[in-house]
Amino acid sequence: MSNIRYKDISQEKLLDILLYRWQNTIQLFKVNPIDTNIIFNNIIAGYSSPGRYYHTLEHILHVLITIDKLQAYVQDIHSVQIAAWFHDIVYDTQAKDNEEKSAEYASELLYKLGFAANNIAHITDLIINTKSHQAAADDFDSQVLLDADLAIxxxxxxxxxxxxxxxxxxxxxxxxxxxxxxxxxxxxxxxxxxxxxxxxxxxxxxxxxxxxxxxxxxxxxxxx
Known part of the structure; x- marks a missing residue:
């Protein structure tokens, strides 16, 4: 859907864009700004870890921008965006449970931040659905996340x-x-x-x- 080459964006510019997007999304949940920045730095570190060549920060930006374009189909845009941030936070090509581990990581973090249980459950379900890339006919939020994840x-x-x-x-x-x-x-x-x-x-x-x-x-x- 786009010819933008995200990897051609400078690292500094990429981080600025991502921080702006992260703050805009997370502030709606009234999270302490200090915690917001700590989590952001943890996310950056996760997606910048050795061994990642595709599942990187550029991939997250691509997914988020694609979600923007598909938001007319979304029911809970903020949960979809947060799921996008965390869906590959744990990524080990020698493991079979990356999605489950990523969902667990997100769940524990969001719980500490005071997210409502139903929000956390929805976000973790979205992340786990990226394992099979299948979504129910009425699960529009998963459909959008999965389409964004596979836009490449x-x-x-x-x-x-x-x-x-x-x-x-x-x-x-x-x-x-x-x-x-x-x-x-x-x-x-x-x-x-x-x-x-x-x-x-x-x-x-x-x-x-x-x-x-x-x-x-x-x-x-x-x-x-």
């Missing part, structure tokens, strides 16, 4: 290639033949779905591009 699949071919290479770097520990088999399986599952994107807008403007990119990557992997 519809990027222009050059950006998509950079994304695919970044994912490979995150799985550098996996032997090439195993990576190709596993990656093709993941990609083919997306192609087998009736639709990759849930929201009408993303389905209209991004579905064909995403399928073309995925098909091209599978072909490239098959030739290696």
């Amino acid at each position: 699949l519809a990027a222009d071919p050059v950006q998509y290639q950079e994304y695919a290479q970044a994912i490979r770097q995150e799985y550098a520990w996996v032997p090439q033949d195993q990576y190709i088999a596993g990656r093709k399986q993941v990609l083919e599952k997306f192609l087998q779905r009736d639709r990759i994107y849930f929201t009408p807008l993303m389905f209209e403007v991004a579905e064909q591009s995403a399928r073309a990119n995925i098909t091209a990557e599978i072909q490239t992997l098959s030739q290696q």
